[in-house]
Amino acid sequence: MNVQSEVVKVYKVKQNLILFAAIILLFSFPVKSEAHPGGKDELGGHFRKADCVYLLHDPTELAKKASNMTELIQLIKTINSNSTCTSGLNEGKVDLEGYSFSSQNTNAGQIEAGKQTTTVNATQSTSNELKLGEKYSAELVKCVDGDTAHFNINGQVYKTRFLYIDTPESTNKVEPFGKEASAFACNFLKSDKITLETDGPSLFDKYDRLLAWIWVGDQLFQEEITKVGFVKKFYDYGDYLYEDRIISAMADAKKLSKGMYAPQEEVSADEKNIKQPINTEDLEKEVNTLPIEEKVSDNKKDESSGQNEAPESKSSSGNAIIGILAIISLIYFFRKKKKRS
Structure with missing residues (x-):
């Protein structure tokens, strides 16, 4: 028991030493603050991981000190530690998300046909306020994905979420x-004149995006993208004018196996792992056609390999016995040392 307690004490001391060393190593490395994609930096924004676009979600007082895009970009390069994205940052890769500079200078990407434009949202009053149940001629400024884009309506840019899809x-x-x-949306929106039609219980969603039906020429965009099978579901927060048309388009896409509703040819894991049956007759033929010398040599190899197995097992058992004897010797040594003390 005394020897065991001594061993336990030694083990605990070693554990504490290792833990102490780990703590010292942990605090010896410098900690660098980095704006992780998705986490806002001191300016209130972050880089989108997919394409290194800087999204200014919630401008801080520091960000508001920039009076134009050039100054903001300089601040981003100074504050944000994402060197991969800051190295190639330019005006086209900054999304102000509705924020405008106090000096009225705007992103060059928001200047269309020589007119100065400002991105607006639900919280900003405009001289040309939109109303529910109305249609507005619009110009495409920026295509985001399959259900979102930026449109210019009478000199003001609205980030728009396409209704219902x-x-x-x-x-x-x-x-x-x-x-x-996304590719379908961007190509389709460039094919003809665009008209936005507001509908439903509200003009904007909780993210301050304009909600609208998108007409391209005389075609309803939401209906066309649903027909080709690129709409996965609907969001229904009220009664909308063209719900039935979209639901019917979805049924057609599924019936005709369009887009994501086309059957996906996949080989199951079980099928991949199926082994071909062994033809025993062919195997016997191959063996019988071997020269006698090769058969004899193969038999000798088998015999010699069988003979070599025994010494290996003996060696393993011998090592085990030596280990046990070593442990017994250590126990005896510690007991004897204890008695002397």
């Missing part, structure tokens, strides 16, 4: 058919 993601995360939905 929900397409696979292709920005913050990439879902199956997300890129296809």
